[in-house]
Amino acid sequence: MPLICSMISIIGGGIAGLSTALALQKQNIPCKVYERSPAYKPVGAGIWLAANAMQVFNSFGIQDDIIKAGNELSSFGLMTKEINRISIPDLQIVKDSYGIATVAIHRARLQEVLLKQLDEGVVQLGYKFEALTKTKAGYSVQFTNGKTAESKFVIGADGIHSKLRMQLFPNAQKRYSGQTCWRGISTPSIPEKYARAGYELWGNQIRFGFSPISNLEVYWFAVAKRPENDIEPTEKYKANLKQLFKDFDPFVLDLIENTAASAISRNNIEDLKPINVWHKEGVLLLGDAAHATTPNMGQGGGQAIEDAYYLGQLIKHHNDITKAFADFRSVRHKKVNAIVNQSYTLGKIAHIKRGKRLRNLAFKLAPSKAVTNNMMALYKLAPLDELL
Numbered sequence: 001m002p003l004i005c006s007m008i009s010i011i012g013g014g015i016a017g018l019s020t021a022l023a024l025q026k027q028n029i030p031c032k033v034y035e036r037s038p039a040y041k042p043v044g045a046g047i048w049l050a051a052n053a054m055q056v057f058n059s060f061g062i063q064d065d066i067i068k069a070g071n072e073l074s075s076f077g078l079m080t081k082e083i084n085r086i087s088i089p090d091l092q093i094v095k096d097s098y099g100i101a102t103v104a105i106h107r108a109r110l111q112e113v114l115l116k117q118l119d120e121g122v123v124q125l126g127y128k129f130e131a132l133t134k135t136k137a138g139y140s141v142q143f144t145n146g147k148t149a150e151s152k153f154v155i156g157a158d159g160i161h162s163k164l165r166m167q168l169f170p171n172a173q174k175r176y177s178g179q180t181c182w183r184g185i186s187t188p189s190i191p192e193k194y195a196r197a198g199y200e201l202w203g204n205q206i207r208f209g210f211s212p213i214s215n216l217e218v219y220w221f222a223v224a225k226r227p228e229n230d231i232e233p234t235e236k237y238k239a240n241l242k243q244l245f246k247d248f249d250p251f252v253l254d255l256i257e258n259t260a261a262s263a264i265s266r267n268n269i270e271d272l273k274p275i276n277v278w279h280k281e282g283v284l285l286l287g288d289a290a291h292a293t294t295p296n297m298g299q300g301g302g303q304a305i306e307d308a309y310y311l312g313q314l315i316k317h318h319n320d321i322t323k324a325f326a327d328f329r330s331v332r333h334k335k336v337n338a339i340v341n342q343s344y345t346l347g348k349i350a351h352i353k354r355g356k357r358l359r360n361l362a363f364k365l366a367p368s369k370a371v372t373n374n375m376m377a378l379y380k381l382a383p384l385d386e387l388l
């Protein structure tokens with residue numbers, strides 16, 4: 001027996017799924033989000049929400065809630081392992097133009113803000129997508145809990161390992177970057193000079209990033225090259241990281257030391273080789289399911305949030321969901337694919353073996369006008385008619 005009927009079933013309740021549900025709700029389109037997890041657990045990591053993501057949240061009327069739940073940064077850039085400047089772009093220009101720069105926030109708090117906006121019953125927890133079948137009226141979605149949902153349209157927002165994508169486009173390829181990433185939330189004493197900073201420190205084929213996400217907590221990540229099938233026992237993470245980053249600025253070691261060993265997570269960094277189709281009849285992929293990127297530009301979540309925004313814009317423009325799905329990729333793929341490819345290359349550059357001094361010098365001496373222009377283009381939400 002069908003569980004619930006709605007206009008659109010969204011598979012996956014991550015950043016993309018929740019933001020899309022919010023965009024649809026703003027257009028009064030009934031939807032349901034089906035998330036496999038039985039509960040939203042506090043994820044032990046933060047996220048940087050750049051000005052493009054924040055402009056979308058502004059259009060949803062939740063920018064202030066996000067700022068309140070996170071930490072608006074005033075300095076953001078690349079540093080040496082001793083925390084000396086390599087390249088710090090001018091965030092004030094971003095703020096002057098877009099009204100906001102980057103906000104660093106705990107992922108669980110971002111989820112909370114989004115969930116609070118959604119109508120009761122929109123998000124269904126404990127629904128793991130299993131398979132999709134076409135029906136006369138649209139689609140029947142089967143879940144591993146034995147339940148079924150009927151809807152006219154389906155959106156796949158189930159992340160980089162998307163089962164829905166595998167069913168529709170089985171040839172899509174994930175790429176392992178050769179790098180792995182540890183993440184944690186630390187509670188050190190935060191020097192004033194770092195209170196509103198988001199920095200990534202480049203060392204010898206390893207890097208470390210951090211930014212406070214509240215007065216008491218600092219989100220950090222550490223990246224190193226590792227074989228894809230490398231095995232490291234969880235209880236060794238903390239000791240191994242202290243050893244790996246021992247010649248970085250003492251604040252880095254302080255951050256690792258002040259993180260509960262059990263709260264450090266590790267994931268391989270991978271992306272999705274750009275695919276040239278995100279949509280089939282009444283089914284659309286978005287977020288990481290369509291275009292997962294490496295985190296080197298801090299834009300995967302930002303692009304998922306932009307997806308939600310432009311889908312809402314397209315539905316408003318066409319007043320027709322079928323047409324909106326059909327146009328979606330042509331509106332989004334140019335920017336998204338450029339980010340996926342640029343981010344992949346940047347990750348390689350960050351871990352080069354030889355020529356590090358020259359590389360840092362090139363970043364340091366890059367004309368500030370070019371750096372600013374690139375940044376402004378990345379954060380710009382182009383009007384829909386420029387993209388159609």
Ligand SMILES: Cc1cc2nc3c(=O)[nH]c(=O)nc-3n(C[C@H](O)[C@H](O)[C@H](O)COP(=O)(O)OP(=O)(O)OC[C@H]3O[C@@H](n4cnc5c(N)ncnc54)[C@H](O)[C@@H]3O)c2cc1C
Nearest residue numbers: 012014015016036048129158159287288295298300301302
């Ligand atoms: C180390 C790291 C750091 C990052 N830092 C940043 C950053 O600073 N800024 C930024 O913008 N981006 C960042 N990103 C990228 C960002 O996290 C992702 O792009 C973003 O989370 C994508 O959102 P999504 O909803 O598409 O996918 P996901 O976040 O993967 O969410 C998918 C959701 O679908 C659910 N799901 C999966 N399978 C099923 C199923 N079968 N049935 C039902 N539900 C299912 C999952 O449980 C999950 O809730 C980072 C990524 C990494 C790995």
